[in-house]
Every structure is written in C-alpha cells, then in structure tokens.
Amino acid sequence: MGSAVSDARSSPAPARLLxxxxxxxxxxxxxPILRDVDLRVHQGEFVALVGPNGSGKSTLLRLLLGRLRPWSGTVELxxxxxxxxxxxxxxxYVPQRPTLTSEVPATVEEIVATGRIPVGRWWRRLGPADREAVRHALESVDLLELARRPINELSGGQQQRVFIARALAGEPQLLVLxxxxxxxxxxxQQRFRDALVHAIAHHGxxxxxxxHELSAVAHDLDRIVVLKGTVQFDGPAARLASAGVSLGVHAEDLPQWLEGLR
Ligand SMILES: Nc1ncnc2c1ncn2[C@@H]1O[C@H](COP(=O)(O)OP(=O)(O)O)[C@@H](O)[C@H]1O
Ligand SMILES: [Mg+2]
Structure with missing residues (x-):
C-alpha cells in the first residue's frame, strides 16, 4: 500500500551496530589465540558467545572493549x-573475575548505585527512579538481602553479582558479561534472564x-557465536540444531558438543 515514500517510512530503521x-x-x-574473527552486536540484540575453556572468549571481549590491541583487524565500539x-x-562490562579497585568499605547498595551516576556527574543526587533501578538490579542477581553489607565481606561470586547489578542499574547501550x-x-538463572530481557525490551x-549455561535464555537469544580460535558458527540457535545441538530442550547438548570441539 501507499507510495515509495510511505513504504520507506513504514520499514523499521536498521538497528544500530554497537x-x-x-x-x-x-x-x-x-x-595467535584468535585468528580472523568477525563479530557484530546490534542494538536490542541478544548474542551468546560460547566455546571450550581456553578458546579465547575472554580475550575476544578484551579486544572488543579496547583493553587489548589486535595484531591485525579492526574493532568499532x-x-x-x-x-x-x-x-x-x-x-x-563485567569481566570473568572482577577485582575490587578500592579499599573503601562501601556497601553493596552503594556500589550498585554508582552505576546510576554518569562519569563526571558524581554530585548528582539519586532520585526515586535511580533507587528503583538499584533495587531492581539487586533483586535480579539475588542480592537484596545483602544490600547493606560491606562488599569486602562478600565471596568472590557474590562480588561478581554486585558488579553485574551495577552494570544492569546503569541501563547501558551494550552489556558485556x-x-x-x-x-x-x-x-x-531465571531472574537473571528476566533482567536481561527487560534491558533489551525497555532500553534497547x-x-x-x-x-555455558544457556538453557534459561535459549528462547531469547538472537544468535549464538561458537568460538574456538576462529568463529566455528554464528547464527540462530535453531540452525545449531542441524549440527545436533538443541539448547533448552537438551540443556546438556551444548557443553557436550563444545567438548567435542576440543
Ligand atoms: N594475560 C594472558 N597472558 C598470556 N596468556 C593468556 C592470558 N590470558 C589468557 N591467556 C591464554 O589465552 C588462551 C585463551 O584464554 P581466554 O581468552 O581466557 O579463554 P576462554 O575465556 O575462552 O576460557 C588460553 O590459552 C589462556 O591460557
Ligand atoms: Mg574466559
């Protein structure tokens, strides 16, 4: 229906490349650990990166975020x-083993609240919307009960969840976990999945x-990228099924299949 102009208007704008x-x-x-790797994530897209231990996943993230410089190739963020x-x-960005950078005994809640404050605007007071975002983020990583505890009293795994909550609270354009x-x-896992789906749906x-634990998000993923030095697969989960790997239905398939790639 309509003219070429209205057709152009009714087609959705291409999602921005993040x-x-x-x-x-x-x-x-x-x-080389990584060879000739291509990867794209668009606005509103949910992409899982999987591969055997030591296949270069964490290294690839560090390259994408400018923590490491590639020997060759290009990255745009x-x-x-x-x-x-x-x-x-x-x-x-929440690295695999985040470390506390300060000895100041801040509480879990205070750390998560810093996710609401853009750099250079530390003086801004937190309003009701900020407090709600902090509460929601704490809830989605099961840390509401520990909100008032000093972060240095928490285990390493709990501290990692604090940093995840801080990243969620900031409603970033790109979330790398x-x-x-x-x-x-x-x-x-289900609560965490809900938080990711909320960020994608409400904040793009x-x-x-x-x-390696993708069963909770199997139906939400847009793409799966399988890495082992090079990209072995990049596409929707449904297409992995043709390689004998079905996420969610057989949650054990993926780890077993990755094991086979070793
Ligand atoms: N800082 C480092 N210095 C030297 N080698 C490293 C370093 N970090 C990782 N590696 C090596 O690079 C390879 C890929 O590691 P990594 O990216 O952590 O893999 P993954 O996250 O998939 O488990 C491994 O062989 C690992 O031992
Ligand atoms: Mg890793």
Whole structure:
C-alpha cells in the first residue's frame, strides 16, 4: 500500500551496530589465540558467545572493549575505536573475575548505585527512579538481602553479582558479561534472564553474554557465536540444531558438543 515514500517510512530503521569486529587476529605470545574473527552486536540484540575453556572468549571481549590491541583487524565500539570511548555509561562490562579497585568499605547498595551516576556527574543526587533501578538490579542477581553489607565481606561470586547489578542499574547501550551465572540455581538463572530481557525490551540494550549455561535464555537469544580460535558458527540457535545441538530442550547438548570441539 501507499507510495515509495510511505513504504520507506513504514520499514523499521536498521538497528544500530554497537560493536563490530572484523578480521581480528591476536596472541599473547608468538602464537595467535584468535585468528580472523568477525563479530557484530546490534542494538536490542541478544548474542551468546560460547566455546571450550581456553578458546579465547575472554580475550575476544578484551579486544572488543579496547583493553587489548589486535595484531591485525579492526574493532568499532559505538562507531569508534574502542580506546576512544567517551560515554562510559554506554557500556556495562563485567569481566570473568572482577577485582575490587578500592579499599573503601562501601556497601553493596552503594556500589550498585554508582552505576546510576554518569562519569563526571558524581554530585548528582539519586532520585526515586535511580533507587528503583538499584533495587531492581539487586533483586535480579539475588542480592537484596545483602544490600547493606560491606562488599569486602562478600565471596568472590557474590562480588561478581554486585558488579553485574551495577552494570544492569546503569541501563547501558551494550552489556558485556563474561560467565556471570556459573553455578547458580535455576530460579536465580531465571531472574537473571528476566533482567536481561527487560534491558533489551525497555532500553534497547544489546547483550553479549559468555556462558555455558544457556538453557534459561535459549528462547531469547538472537544468535549464538561458537568460538574456538576462529568463529566455528554464528547464527540462530535453531540452525545449531542441524549440527545436533538443541539448547533448552537438551540443556546438556551444548557443553557436550563444545567438548567435542576440543
Ligand atoms: N594475560 C594472558 N597472558 C598470556 N596468556 C593468556 C592470558 N590470558 C589468557 N591467556 C591464554 O589465552 C588462551 C585463551 O584464554 P581466554 O581468552 O581466557 O579463554 P576462554 O575465556 O575462552 O576460557 C588460553 O590459552 C589462556 O591460557
Ligand atoms: Mg574466559
């Protein structure tokens, strides 16, 4: 119906590319760990990155976020080289083993609340919307009960969940999570899944999730990227089924299949 103009208006705008890597090659020593890796995450997209231990997943994240420089290839984060990132609130990144950078005995709640404060605006007072976002983030990682505890009294796994809550509270454009739910129970995984789906639906967040436990999010993922030095697969979960791997239905399939890639 209608003219070419109205057709153009009715077709949805292409989603913005949040991160785009092309032809990345990198190693820590003389041998490359990653070879010729391409990866894209768009606004509102939910992408899982999987691969056997030592396959280079954490290394790839560090390259995408400008913590490491590739030997060759290019990375753009929000359309710029990642080391030129200005709006730091646009990115929520939780590394596999986050470390406390300060000895100040801040509480869990105070740390999560810093996710609401854009860099350089530390003086801004938190309003009701901020407090609600902090509460929601704490709830989604099962930390409401520990909200008033000093973070340095928590276990390493609990501290990681505090950093995940801080990233969620900031409602970033891109959320990058490195093995955030290792070993947590099914109910907690479901709550965490709900938080990611909320961020995607309400804030257009793009999510790049490294995890071996994908059964809770199997039906929400747009794409799965399988990495083992190079990208072995990049596509929807349904297409993995043709390789004998079906997420969710047989939650054990993926780890077994990855094991076979070793
Ligand atoms: N800082 C480092 N220095 C040297 N080698 C490293 C470093 N970090 C990781 N590696 C090596 O790079 C390879 C890929 O590691 P990593 O990216 O952590 O894999 P994954 O996250 O998939 O388990 C492994 O062989 C690991 O031992
Ligand atoms: Mg890793």
């Amino acid at each position: 991160v785009e890597a092309h032809g990345l090659t990198f190693g820590y020593g003389r041998e 929000f359309g710029r080289p990642p080391w030129a990132l200005r709006e730091r609130g646009a990115l929520g 490195d093995e955030p739910v290792a070993g947590v129970d099914a109910a907690s 967040t793009g999510v790049l999730l490294v995890s």
